[in-house]
Amino acid sequence: MIGIVGYGVYVPKYRIKPEEIARVWGEEGERIRKGLGIEEKSVPGIDEDAATLAVEAARNSMAMAGILPEKIGALLVGSESHPYAVKPTATIVAEAVGAGPNIMSADLEFACKAGTSGMQYCMGLVGAGMISYGMAIGTDTSQGRPGDALEYTAGAGAAAYIIGREKTECIAEILATCSYATDTPDFWRRQHAEFPSHGGRFTGIPAYFKHVIASTQLLFEKTNTTAKDYDYIVFHQPNGKFPLEAAKKMGIDEGKLKLGLVTPVIGNTYSGASIIGLANVLDSAKAGEKILVTSFGSGAGSDSFAIEVTDVIESKRGKSPKLADYLVHKEYLDYGLYVKHRKKLKSL
Template sequence: MNGKTVGIVGYGSYVPKFRIDAEEITRIWGEEAKRVKEGLGIQEKSVPDIDEDAATLAVEAARNAVKHAGIDSKEIGALYVGSESHPYAVKPTATIVAEAIGATPNLTAVDMEFACKAGTAAIQCCMGMCVAGMFKYGMAIGSDTSQGRPGDALEYSAGAGAAAFIIGTENLVAEIEATCSFTTDTPDFWRRPGADFPSHGGRFTGEPAYFKHVISASKMLIEKTGVKPAELDYAVFHQPNGKFPLQAAKMLGIPAEKVKQGLITPYIGNTYSAASLLGLNSVLDVAKPGERILMTSFGSGAGSDAFLIRVLDGIEKKRGRARSLQSYVDEKEYVEYGVYVKHRRKLKSL
């Protein structure tokens, strides 16, 4: 970018251990399990423990990222946490994370919010600042313990997870060759202050929101870089359900096989700010040097950030330093709807 190489120095993930099967939710609301699972492409979703929130998830992912990168936390000059479930309305999640990874006090830190894409916006900020030489490393995190109103379609998808990326200009595992964004004012999904659950436009969240932004940003990146869809080895899209990313890939002429490695919503639900980043995490866990990845996020309200990423030789020697995303996906314990309600404090009295 601007004649300088910038990219990913290390990354880490975290997914809570508990899961609820979509079938268990259909049991409560009298819906047909097969229809819901096939319709949304979601088998089960992650459920945070009672003592977990977006900050604790972010800390676990950030600690894994530091281990993976093998850097001194004190060299992190900026730390951004993107989330729509920050534990405080006022008081940053980013300071909690910075303290917990030992990056304080010589850094800048701030919380970001843009529905599901604040984490990728944080990566763009870190890229610019690293290229400008303001500091050696920046950390961008997407973390959410997302909420869905009981009985709403979101209840099948709203999961919990976090992904952290350390951005820098040297010692890279992958280069970010280019990035661009597509942003409009589109009222597809929102949550007002003090509201417990988000509201959304139902079908309106699809065509004029998700697809318009994801496709436009991806196409803009493809035109800007001249990369052909056939030259891409993997494509990762924001994944509010298990279906949308496959449809987006089809619209862009990318075969479904290139999307599957980065599609994890069917197993852990939509992790909002972490969703596309966990998809990228999953791809980087298996990608070989030289392979190219398209990642396009989406945040309601609405916007998409697209990235073209090339995996570098450096990825091999850092593999296995921190826990893999797959190990978190595989370590699970199912809970019943009642326990899920307690964990998510969905009863007013909790």
Template structure:
């Protein structure tokens, strides 16, 4: 049975702030951040946008592409995020209601830093394969938090991507294999009640991102008997431009296979949306028969890897919703004071 993606959708809010503007306010050297992180600008949510609204917009785009799917046939919906609007009250129920999927489905919010939604894709694949549900939806969406003046402020962005998982003729991208790699690592965390995450600088790279992304990918390649040469595209979690590039080179993927899905320089790090928006940008251009390797990364820490093969069904579905590049181009720049207002950084009284 061919199991995989039957529809995908992206959404990115239209406001942007440039690296120079953030650096100007804090007296930082903009070039060192631009070159150090490989980022030009990041997306910012409007006052009336949050993880739930971004998730709904992305999921509506995914359902447009998954045109054969009736709302009553969706048996599961998960929203992976680290910025759910409520600590207790599921974003997933709001999204399911807005899509008209209720009440006959299971729904939950998942959290594993930036990989909560790829894990939910695995859950959907499992339920579809086992015959428990016909279709499942997994959405990765965030309005990422980064404390003012922290290096994270330059990258913490807003956006999301949604995937409808199912089986049969409608599959546009078959998931051939998936593998995960998880360990307890203190690289990045946010305690209950805290507004911003903390990160333990030296843990971020080697023992966290690279250890998990590289090993997860390497073991998936071993298990499937494939090599980087067998893939036309590779997508990694992208907290900045440098990490995914370094991981790709170390694994032996050519730079050109990474570029179509590398959005962070114009988008920022959309946390749970990051690698899945990258995958959406690849699906926007991929041809039938081409193969994609996707590896997410979530601090704490873990990675999920997927070997994906694009099918002929993509040609008739792709054009039913906007491509990621449309959202990257549709933008309006704001200054830091407007950003501060929209992010509610001012204390009014």
């Protein structure tokens, strides 16, 4: 069996509402809130970055897994906001959780899907018997150019998953995974550029919908299942609308997406987005329930997973904070403080 031994999430305390951003740029806040399906988005603290978010999520996953840090054989950190252009985030996280030095570690980048890529690589390493446990993290303090549509959604958060193979330890079994990727120029950030550029409407049909739907259908074929076989479905969530539209296009009951759709309250956490959504499902899922997850990373590609919850989850639940715990204590920022937090003023 290959499965999830423990998982952890982290979302910073600060929030900003789309109406506040719209106020500054002369846009209609309510129209944007409804159009994007975003109530508010998370903002990192001044002393937080993708590495610090990753460490908090990693520590939470360790608390749930209940394994010694030195047992972790691989640590992969997926992000598009790694603090250094050259110097791994993974070694910072490994040192902070007490893992290593006998550890495979690397940083990954594939827009919003580098976290699920790391999960697949850990599955391969664990399945091949090269390691006992692998930790995959998706973490981002995502960037949005001031005034750009992305500024309303680009949030901050992280999720960490420990992959193992002992049946008695796995809170969920990963039954299957597959991927779909093409060279699609929907969203990019050049080296030294502070903010990403994107293709506007081009990010929709040829990018998000094409890859999410193709990868999900590939998983259905590979596992000989249909949407009806899954209790919950989690799609990558760049906003609150795209996942529901993808479900509609596939004839999937939108109700199956509700629990895993968290972007409306924390924003798009990029590499963390689909796996924070998965964590919210796992926070309350019961043994035997099946979950389908499809991530999406611009550039572009999707990874899909078929997951079945085991009864081990009951004994491990409560050992680390749930996503809901990070949604209770929050502090709203006005645009001025938001600019300070994100260091968007050049003079800062």
